[in-house]
Amino acid sequence: AAALAAAPTRIPEDAVRTAITLRDRALHDDTAWNLTESLTTEIGPRLAGSDNDLRAREWAIAKFKALGFDKVYTEPVTFPKWVRRSEHAAIVAPFPQPLAVTALGYSPATPAGGLTGEVVLFPTLDALKAAGDAVRGKIVYVGFRMQPHRDGHDYGIGSTIRTHGPALAAKLGAAAFLLRSAGTDSNRTPHTGVTQWEADGPRIPAAALSAPDADLLERMAARGKPVQLKLDLDCGMDGTYTSANVIGEITGSKHPEQVVAIGGHLDSWDPGTGAIDDAAGVAIAMAAGHLIGELPKRPDRTIRVIAFANEEQGLWGGRAYAEAHAKDVARHQLGSESDFGAGKVWRMSASVKPEARDAIRQIADVLAPLGVAYDAQRPGGGGSDLSQMHAKGMAALSLTQDGTRYFDWHHTSNDTLDKIDRDELDQNVAVYAAFAYMAAQAKGDFGSAPGAFAHDGAED
Amino acid sequence: AAALAAAPTRIPEDAVRTAITLRDRALHDDTAWNLTESLTTEIGPRLAGSDNDLRAREWAIAKFKALGFDKVYTEPVTFPKWVRRSEHAAIVAPFPQPLAVTALGYSPATPAGGLTGEVVLFPTLDALKAAGDAVRGKIVYVGFRMQPHRDGHDYGIGSTIRTHGPALAAKLGAAAFLLRSAGTDSNRTPHTGVTQWEADGPRIPAAALSAPDADLLERMAARGKPVQLKLDLDCGMDGTYTSANVIGEITGSKHPEQVVAIGGHLDSWDPGTGAIDDAAGVAIAMAAGHLIGELPKRPDRTIRVIAFANEEQGLWGGRAYAEAHAKDVARHQLGSESDFGAGKVWRMSASVKPEARDAIRQIADVLAPLGVAYDAQRPGGGGSDLSQMHAKGMAALSLTQDGTRYFDWHHTSNDTLDKIDRDELDQNVAVYAAFAYMAAQAKGDFGSAPGAFAHDGAED
Numbered sequence: 001a002a003a004l005a006a007a008p009t010r011i012p013e014d015a016v017r018t019a020i021t022l023r024d025r026a027l028h029d030d031t032a033w034n035l036t037e038s039l040t041t042e043i044g045p046r047l048a049g050s051d052n053d054l055r056a057r058e059w060a061i062a063k064f065k066a067l068g069f070d071k072v073y074t075e076p077v078t079f080p081k082w083v084r085r086s087e088h089a090a091i092v093a094p095f096p097q098p099l100a101v102t103a104l105g106y107s108p109a110t111p112a113g114g115l116t117g118e119v120v121l122f123p124t125l126d127a128l129k130a131a132g133d134a135v136r137g138k139i140v141y142v143g144f145r146m147q148p149h150r151d152g153h154d155y156g157i158g159s160t161i162r163t164h165g166p167a168l169a170a171k172l173g174a175a176a177f178l179l180r181s182a183g184t185d186s187n188r189t190p191h192t193g194v195t196q197w198e199a200d201g202p203r204i205p206a207a208a209l210s211a212p213d214a215d216l217l218e219r220m221a222a223r224g225k226p227v228q229l230k231l232d233l234d235c236g237m238d239g240t241y242t243s244a245n246v247i248g249e250i251t252g253s254k255h256p257e258q259v260v261a262i263g264g265h266l267d268s269w270d271p272g273t274g275a276i277d278d279a280a281g282v283a284i285a286m287a288a289g290h291l292i293g294e295l296p297k298r299p300d301r302t303i304r305v306i307a308f309a310n311e312e313q314g315l316w317g318g319r320a321y322a323e324a325h326a327k328d329v330a331r332h333q334l335g336s337e338s339d340f341g342a343g344k345v346w347r348m349s350a351s352v353k354p355e356a357r358d359a360i361r362q363i364a365d366v367l368a369p370l371g372v373a374y375d376a377q378r379p380g381g382g383g384s385d386l387s388q389m390h391a392k393g394m395a396a397l398s399l400t401q402d403g404t405r406y407f408d409w410h411h412t413s414n415d416t417l418d419k420i421d422r423d424e425l426d427q428n429v430a431v432y433a434a435f436a437y438m439a440a441q442a443k444g445d446f447g448s449a450p451g452a453f454a455h456d457g458a459e460d
Numbered sequence: 461a462a463a464l465a466a467a468p469t470r471i472p473e474d475a476v477r478t479a480i481t482l483r484d485r486a487l488h489d490d491t492a493w494n495l496t497e498s499l500t501t502e503i504g505p506r507l508a509g510s511d512n513d514l515r516a517r518e519w520a521i522a523k524f525k526a527l528g529f530d531k532v533y534t535e536p537v538t539f540p541k542w543v544r545r546s547e548h549a550a551i552v553a554p555f556p557q558p559l560a561v562t563a564l565g566y567s568p569a570t571p572a573g574g575l576t577g578e579v580v581l582f583p584t585l586d587a588l589k590a591a592g593d594a595v596r597g598k599i600v601y602v603g604f605r606m607q608p609h610r611d612g613h614d615y616g617i618g619s620t621i622r623t624h625g626p627a628l629a630a631k632l633g634a635a636a637f638l639l640r641s642a643g644t645d646s647n648r649t650p651h652t653g654v655t656q657w658e659a660d661g662p663r664i665p666a667a668a669l670s671a672p673d674a675d676l677l678e679r680m681a682a683r684g685k686p687v688q689l690k691l692d693l694d695c696g697m698d699g700t701y702t703s704a705n706v707i708g709e710i711t712g713s714k715h716p717e718q719v720v721a722i723g724g725h726l727d728s729w730d731p732g733t734g735a736i737d738d739a740a741g742v743a744i745a746m747a748a749g750h751l752i753g754e755l756p757k758r759p760d761r762t763i764r765v766i767a768f769a770n771e772e773q774g775l776w777g778g779r780a781y782a783e784a785h786a787k788d789v790a791r792h793q794l795g796s797e798s799d800f801g802a803g804k805v806w807r808m809s810a811s812v813k814p815e816a817r818d819a820i821r822q823i824a825d826v827l828a829p830l831g832v833a834y835d836a837q838r839p840g841g842g843g844s845d846l847s848q849m850h851a852k853g854m855a856a857l858s859l860t861q862d863g864t865r866y867f868d869w870h871h872t873s874n875d876t877l878d879k880i881d882r883d884e885l886d887q888n889v890a891v892y893a894a895f896a897y898m899a900a901q902a903k904g905d906f907g908s909a910p911g912a913f914a915h916d917g918a919e920d
């Protein structure tokens with residue numbers, strides 16, 4: 001028994017050949033494009049808790065069935081509901097000009113009629129931390145500008161300003177908080193996104209300016225006279241809402257209780273149609289599962305495709321799934337979720353037990369012709385929603401996509417279908433179909449167990 | 461006398477050398493950038509007839525004085541005033557989605573609460589012409605998509621749809637008119653612009669959809685079911701307004717009554733800050749005049765810089781100037797106006813008398829190192845505003861700028877300072893300063909006379 005337990009995980013040769021066939025078929029298959037087109041056209045903006053939350057779930061259920069998934073079901077996900085009604089901002093003095101602004105998720109409203117105040121500008125969050133009482137009663141602005149990178153790493157800074165800046169400013173007594181959008185474009189399309197409040201901590205209206213409007217504010221301030229800005233946000237919390245993760249399965253023929261988990265998140269922010277974020281991810285996973293389901297024989301293990309609820313406001317669907325399925329973690333063979341747009345996958349990494357590294361290399365060899373490099377040192381996080389199951393001990397991949405342009409459109413009105421290249425989308429389907437099938441056919445597991453990979457350094 | 465009249469116009473050698481000095485100085489001079497920054501920051505959106513119409517004129521007067529112009533004055537320009545208050549559109553059925561829309565200039569409002577109707581789609585204006593009664597009571601949509609070109613020639617088609625489509629649809633009994641924005645981008649930033657109505661002809665609400673929204677509408681319609689759209693425009697005509705052309709002059713020392721005319725238009729559309737359209741043109745001309753005024757000696761002829769009023773809604777300032785100055789056409793030595801953004805000048809052409817062609821070649825030789833090609837066959841139109849004086853007989857140049865990206869931002873909220881490259885802007889100043897000075901110093905004229913160049917084929 002001890003000898004068997006230490007046996008390396010391997011993927012049989014016939015499964016490798018089938019995976020190659022799936023990979024190449026995916027490059028010429030229309031399913032993912034059609035799903036992305038369908039979700040962005042027939043549903044469009046689908047903010048968690050909005051009317052389109054339900055329509056999107058109905059859409060996903062219908063698509064799973066039409067695509068031949070054996071089991072289609074939902075698991076409830078409950079969260080606080082936030083609504084956006086209207087948003088306006090303008091410089092009042094010294095030079096009156098309208099501003100393109102968007103409220104952050106979970107921002108409270110300004111008083112009726114708006115809030116006017118003097119703007120105090122900071123280049124970074126650290127500079128704000130040092131501000132002390134200088135911001136009391138003022139409108140805080142943090143102006144850090146993200147640069148585009150393939151891995152989008154400046155989003156670490158931009159999103160931290162967005163998620164932590166408002167609460168910090170509120171504690172310092174500020175009247176409101178603005179940031180230069182956490183984006184890489186120069187369009188009058190501000191980037192929304194959720195912010196975070198401390199439990200029982202103070203909350204102030206919080207919003208993002210588009211990059212050209214941030215530039216304008218900074219140019220006015222550079223003239224040395226106080227800048228007065230008016231902010232008018234009609235938004236806020238509105239009870240709770242119960243949505244659901246929508247799940248489709250291609251049932252395994254040998255070990256149906258063991259699952260390979262893939263997916264994307266079904267919700268989107270509301271200014272755009274959630275094409276790159278994250279119809280693409282949902283479509284990639286659905287198409288990959290569909291292609292596997294079209295094979296003459298069912299895979300050994302179940303392919304479970306999860307369309308997660310409300311990722312945008314705090315991984316609500318991913319956390320609910322992990323809470324519900326923590327006890328099943330050892331039966332989650334391997335998982336990875338797509339939530340970084342539709343750019344090509346350029347790197348794979350994995351968090352698996354050492355005995356499964358050879359099987360990972362087998363997968364890497366199948367993905368290499370697609371331009372995917374294998375980084376054997378780096379951990380695998382599972383993506384945003386499945387990071388939560390990885391944190392419970394599920395073996396995971398990171399299938400890293402090219403995000404050079406992602407943050408031009410992320411969380412803006414510009415998140416529309418035309419931003420997606422179908423060949424790049426199809427490359428993702430090829431990656432997911434091949435890896436998922438190989439994981440489903442593996443002799444042996446990848447090391448999922450309660451508490452496994454606890455300190456692998458993986459991020460979302 | 462007859463022999464003298466036929467003498468070729470020539471530019472003295474010392475003037476050519478001075479023009480070269482001006483050219484090279486302009487490439488490193490901050491004036492045009494500072495003016496563009498100032499107009500877009502301290503004034504911003506300046507729709508003809510709005511409060512900023514007056515502020516912009518005050519700005520121009522102050523800048524002319526600060527830049528050392530000898531004479532600064534205004535000439536009134538009166539026109540109908542159009543106002544924009546709010547605009548919304550959405551698909552109602554089969555798949556409800558909001559649309560990014562902007563009303564066209566001179567559009568009437570929809571009834572209070574909006575107008576809902578079935579959309580009838582046409583790929584071109586010619587297809588609409590053939591529609592007959594099929595559009596009665598419907599919302600007409602024309603979906604032609606412009607492609608980017610250095611000379612922006614697709615704007616000929618796009619602007620024709622915008623200016624002629626609504627009146628045509630109105631005559632056919634349509635309820636409203638929409639076009640795919642006359643632009644080359646894929647941003648949720650629709651392109652406004654004026655439309656034209658027949659005197660006493662019917663008028664219907666008219667607006668432009670952003671490119672991604674036009675795509676969405678077309679995808680919905682492609683599914684074969686009727687598309688219902690709601691349009692809600694609060695806008696319309698509101699009496700008349702008297703603005704003014706603002707003029708600054710560097711007075712000539714030998715022939716002060718003879719002028720070299722350069723300029724740009726001071727007004728802008730309201731969604732953006734009018735950076736490329738046309739703060740750049742105003743700045744280029746002001747800076748060129750300023751650099752000439754900084755020379756140790758005044759030029760022989762007057763440099764007249766005109767910041768035109770209300771170009772956007774029908775060349776009102778250019779036409780008023782031409783009406784007022786038609787009698788002076790022979791004293792307009794040469795003219796050209798900048799209204800195509802801030803891209804580099806890549807070609808010069810001219811409409812001048814044959815005896816002045818050698819002088820034009822002298823100018824071309826000075827501009828050649830800047831990358832400006834000389835097309836001796838093509839006419840010169842004078843730009844948009846000065847096209848009207850050219851039509852009265854003023855000799856004119858076309859200083860053609862690179863418009864490859866111009867129609868990404870033209871007439872949208874994206875028309876902001878960050879879209880301008882200062883080196884390219886400075887190249888324009890070099891072109892204008894050099895040509896204007898050489899024209900001012902020429903021995904002889906360029907052929908301006910009442911009725912001259914009547915059939916040269918020049919366009920705006």
Ligand SMILES: [Zn+2]
Nearest residue numbers: 277278311339
């Ligand atoms: Zn996402």
Ligand SMILES: [Zn+2]
Nearest residue numbers: 269277312411
């Ligand atoms: Zn997102």
Ligand SMILES: [Zn+2]
Nearest residue numbers: 737738771799
């Ligand atoms: Zn213009």
Ligand SMILES: [Zn+2]
Nearest residue numbers: 729737772871
């Ligand atoms: Zn214009």
